[in-house]
Amino acid sequence: MPAPDAWSPEALSDGDLAALALGGRQAAYSALLHRHRDAVFRIARASCGDEDAALDITQQSFISAFAALGRYDQTRPFAHWIARIALNKCRDRARRRKLRALFSFAMPEDHEPNLPDPAVGADVALVDRQELARAMAAIARLPASQREVLVLRGVEGMAEAEVAALLGITGKAVETRLYRARRALTEMLEN
Numbered sequence: 389m390p391a392p393d394a395w396s397p398e399a400l401s402d403g404d405l406a407a408l409a410l411g412g413r414q415a416a417y418s419a420l421l422h423r424h425r426d427a428v429f430r431i432a433r434a435s436c437g438d439e440d441a442a443l444d445i446t447q448q449s450f451i452s453a454f455a456a457l458g459r460y461d462q463t464r465p466f467a468h469w470i471a472r473i474a475l476n477k478c479r480d481r482a483r484r485r486k487l488r489a490l491f492s493f494a495m496p497e498d499h500e501p502n503l504p505d506p507a508v509g510a511d512v513a514l515v516d517r518q519e520l521a522r523a524m525a526a527i528a529r530l531p532a533s534q535r536e537v538l539v540l541r542g543v544e545g546m547a548e549a550e551v552a553a554l555l556g557i558t559g560k561a562v563e564t565r566l567y568r569a570r571r572a573l574t575e576m577l578e579n
C-alpha cells in the first residue's frame with residue numbers, strides 16, 4: 389500500500405481503500421462510494437422498480453457496508469459484498485411492503501395507508517421513459533430468486549460464476565432462474 393500521504397484512489401484496489409477507510413481516511417470512504425454507487429443503484433432500481441426507493445436502498449446499503457467494513461474480506465471483490473448488502477436491503481423492503489399491505493386491510497375504511505403510488509407519474513411523458521418504467525415494474529414483480537439473477541446477470545453483466553458465488557447457488561441454478569425470469573418477463577410485458 390502507498391505511503392499515507394501519497395495515494396490516489398484510482399490507483400488503489402477496493403481492499404486497499406477499505407483498509408484506508410478503516411484507518412480513518414474519509415476520502416477512502418468517498419472513493420468506495422463513488423466507485424460502486426451506480427451499480428448498487430441499478431441493482432436496487434431493478435429489484436424494486438422505483439427510483440426513489442432505489443436511492444434510499446443505495447444509501448442504506450452504503451451506510452450498512454461502511455458500518456460493517458471491518459468484516460469485509462479485502463481479498464474478495466467489494467462489488468460482490470456491496471451487491472449482496474443491496475439485495476438484502478431490497479428483500480427487507482419487499483417484506484415490509486407485504487406486511488404493510490397485509491395490515492392495510494385491517495385499517496378502518498377512512499384511513500388511507502401512506503404507501504408509494506406504483507403508477508408512472510404524469511410528468512413522465514416520453515414513451516421510452518414509460519417503457520423503462522413498465523419494464524422495471526415487471527422485473528420488480530418477479531420472484532426474488534429470479535429477479536436477483538436477472539438483475540445481476542442481465543443488468544450488471546456479471547458472469548454466471550460470479551452470480552452463483554454471490555447468491556450461493558450453482559451455475560445450473562443461475563441458468564435455470566435466468567431462463568425462467570426472462571420467460572416470465574416476456575409474458576408480463578406482452579400482456
